[in-house]
Amino acid sequence: MVELYILLILMIIGAIIAIEVKDMLSSVIAVGAAGLALSITFLILKAPDVAITQLVVEILALIILIRATLKKDLPFSATGRWFLNTLITVAFVVVFLVIAKRCLDDLPQFGQPLMRVAKIYLKQGLAKTGATNLVGSVILDYRAYDTLGEATILFTAVIGVLSIVRRVGRKKVGTEVKEEDE
Template sequence: MPILFYVLLLFIIIAALIAVETQNLLSSVICIGAAGFGGSLIFLFLKAPDIAITQITVEVLALIILIRATISRDKTFISGDREFFSVIVSVVVVLVLFLIGTRVFDTFPKFGEPAFAVETKTEQTASKHYLTNGLKETGAANIVASVILDYRAYDTLGEATVLFTSILGATVLLRKQAKIKVQT
């Protein structure tokens, strides 16, 4: 079973590498779309159908937004990266961070054995409480829905606030009146 996750993750990583390194801006956006749909598949196989549906919807919208940003501006090739030396330094720094950071995963629970199931049976964790009492207390058969809409409804309210604030910012940035000629 984990072979599937390896294959999908490698697919996402390859798509991300092509998106980072290709010259054409539009094709790198398309590669991001491929990575996003691969992520949706991996969510589906990780038994998270709600996340998979949301990821597909968000991915389609994000592709539309990104293609709108790049479609007629594709001529703007930017030759090369920054100086060769700084690229080398960045790659080395990122690799060192990666090698140091992988040690963190020793403290994680093993793959396939989530933390709430490993702990002692008597201890009442939040996930266990939601799973055993969620249907009784909220009446929702989908535990994820009962968590985001009942137990953590304020969290969802904050999410809606953040979403509408960012859309407000985008609207303010893109309105017509902002096109005032500034002589520079």
């Protein structure tokens, strides 16, 4: 349990640094450190599938953040009205904490899950699906509808990104547009 708390504190420190530091590169690297600590946390909690996915997606997000957004002069909205902004933020944090306290009280204790559905999966999963990786059998057999929805979301996201940044729609800004196959 001690290592979990160390990793949690590391993640919180990384998140605070990522918000507070002025340099963009340091901020992106702090986000990466928080993600790496999260990946190790998943590994300690015996969820290697989630750990692999978290690590890999973290690397991809880091590369995209560094390559695609770092050199642009992003505007900082730090002007005026800080009293009102801080007041609204504190109010939202208090409301969120109260609601979260009431929700988290209903959850089972850490380390003692309910296992009402998971018990059946653990017992019958290998016989019914034939997959020895039970996570794979859950996401692609028992809960394949969820995976279908997730795939649809990713497809829509790719189409959205490509249609926003394609060159055909940006003819007015640049003077000349050299067209490659899109």
